[in-house]
Amino acid sequence: MQTLNNAIDIKDLYFKYDEEFVLKNINLKVKEKDFLTILGPNGGGKSTLIKLILGIEKLHKGSINIFNKALLKERQHIAYVPQNTNVNTHFPIKVLEVVMMAQNCMKKRFFFYSKDEKIEALNALKKVNMQEYANKKMGELSGGQRQKVLIARALFGNAKIILLDEPTSSLDILSCEQIYKILKKLNACITIIVISHDLSLVLKYANKAVYINKELSFHDLSKMKDEFANLNSNTCEIELLQMLGRCKC
Amino acid sequence: MLEALEYTFIQNALISGFIISIISGIIGSLIVVNRMVFLSGGIAHSAYGGIGLSIYFSLPMLLTTSLFSIVVTLFIAILTYKNREKLDSIIGLTWAIGMSFGILLVDITPGYHADLISYLFGSILAVSSDDIMFMSSILFVILFILVCFYRDILAVSYDTTYANLRGIRTRIFYTVILLMASISIVIAIKIVGLILVIALLSIPTYIASRFASSLLEMMLYSATFSSVFTVVGLFFSYTYDLSSGPSIILISSLCMFVQIVFEKIYKKTKNKIH
Numbered sequence: 001m002q003t004l005n006n007a008i009d010i011k012d013l014y015f016k017y018d019e020e021f022v023l024k025n026i027n028l029k030v031k032e033k034d035f036l037t038i039l040g041p042n043g044g045g046k047s048t049l050i051k052l053i054l055g056i057e058k059l060h061k062g063s064i065n066i067f068n069k070a071l072l073k074e075r076q077h078i079a080y081v082p083q084n085t086n087v088n089t090h091f092p093i094k095v096l097e098v099v100m101m102a103q104n105c106m107k108k109r110f111f112f113y114s115k116d117e118k119i120e121a122l123n124a125l126k127k128v129n130m131q132e133y134a135n136k137k138m139g140e141l142s143g144g145q146r147q148k149v150l151i152a153r154a155l156f157g158n159a160k161i162i163l164l165d166e167p168t169s170s171l172d173i174l175s176c177e178q179i180y181k182i183l184k185k186l187n188a189c190i191t192i193i194v195i196s197h198d199l200s201l202v203l204k205y206a207n208k209a210v211y212i213n214k215e216l217s218f219h220d221l222s223k224m225k226d227e228f229a230n231l232n233s234n235t236c237e238i239e240l241l242q243m244l245g246r247c248k249c
Numbered sequence: 250m251l252e253a254l255e256y257t258f259i260q261n262a263l264i265s266g267f268i269i270s271i272i273s274g275i276i277g278s279l280i281v282v283n284r285m286v287f288l289s290g291g292i293a294h295s296a297y298g299g300i301g302l303s304i305y306f307s308l309p310m311l312l313t314t315s316l317f318s319i320v321v322t323l324f325i326a327i328l329t330y331k332n333r334e335k336l337d338s339i340i341g342l343t344w345a346i347g348m349s350f351g352i353l354l355v356d357i358t359p360g361y362h363a364d365l366i367s368y369l370f371g372s373i374l375a376v377s378s379d380d381i382m383f384m385s386s387i388l389f390v391i392l393f394i395l396v397c398f399y400r401d402i403l404a405v406s407y408d409t410t411y412a413n414l415r416g417i418r419t420r421i422f423y424t425v426i427l428l429m430a431s432i433s434i435v436i437a438i439k440i441v442g443l444i445l446v447i448a449l450l451s452i453p454t455y456i457a458s459r460f461a462s463s464l465l466e467m468m469l470y471s472a473t474f475s476s477v478f479t480v481v482g483l484f485f486s487y488t489y490d491l492s493s494g495p496s497i498i499l500i501s502s503l504c505m506f507v508q509i510v511f512e513k514i515y516k517k518t519k520n521k522i523h
Binding site for chain 1 (some may be wrong): 412415458463467
């Protein structure tokens, strides 16, 4: 059996805003090709943890390694997919331009995009079934379609880890299912980390979960794989949390 | 109107009108997509402090006002780097302080200041060759920055967090956008005046936004509309002996109104057909 490397290794992490600790003694190992979901109440520190992994916030104590190297050296391997509700829908920009935005680096600044860049961007859109929308304006798309474009942008940058912040917020059930199916397909070669409040859906697709409320508890969802596979949107949250509790490591 | 082209002041007015149209097309688009329209109002009004300084110390007005606006803009940029939610309060502060400072300086300067009225309502017919040189230099710098850093500016304007993750120096580009906006506003004040500068930057951009599918297209359309409004406004101003700044803005507003009405009618007709 193939042994998988650590994609993310967080050791003894502490973080505080002003004088209050938001995250305390966080230890977490995420393996390559894991599908990890981050759960927890609002204000529990989920988004802060994502910001620390992305290097947007500086940690006060502890360390974060990406593929066994310091975070700053390997940041290019991480892609971030924000909530589609954060997207400015009045901004005049085409889908293809949004995807190619991932290519921004020191050498690529001029107006025009190369043929290779366009082909690569179209390939990324194909992976999320959005290639026919390449020349549409972002503002003309539905919430679910915009979210798929943002996932394609993450793929264009050849990321090995994709962090998603509530990718299905304000989407209908059908779009939510579509997004998770795409993520599961991508998970064959990419590590996926998702913040989600949609327990019944995310537990169906993820293989690991962490529950954060300042401190962290780790849950191996593969222990109850069959039960989670049959979840539906009618299952109440208390029942889901109890099931999650039974997988605690 | 054609015989008027023989006059140097009309030639200067047209040249400066075209230059400011291109500048306002580019900068107006950046201001609108970055949701900085209130900021442009703040910079325009705080620029009055620079006007007061130039009158009190008898300094060149365009240069002094530009430098004063750069300082104010840097102050706004540094204070809002981490928390853009504070932007509104900071702008309100600089708006009030800049204007008060300018008014007091003018009050304590002896004599009558005709220049002051021209800065409130614009004076495109009083543009000198030196002013045109200054405006051309600014246009050149803006075009250079845009050509070299278009993608970075696009990324920072569309999604700052993502741009930051891709290694773009978002703070630097945020400051660059603010500085380009502040200089452009000072130049635009010369043409349409402090009171109407926001309209010049936002009306052509608003109309352009209805047709453009990219930021670059928005800039090109906006510059084109702005040029047409400036020439037509100047024509009315010359023919009927009206103030040039308000003429340009009223022509722009009229076109915006017509565009909105046509768009509504088009949408209703389309819905009926379907």
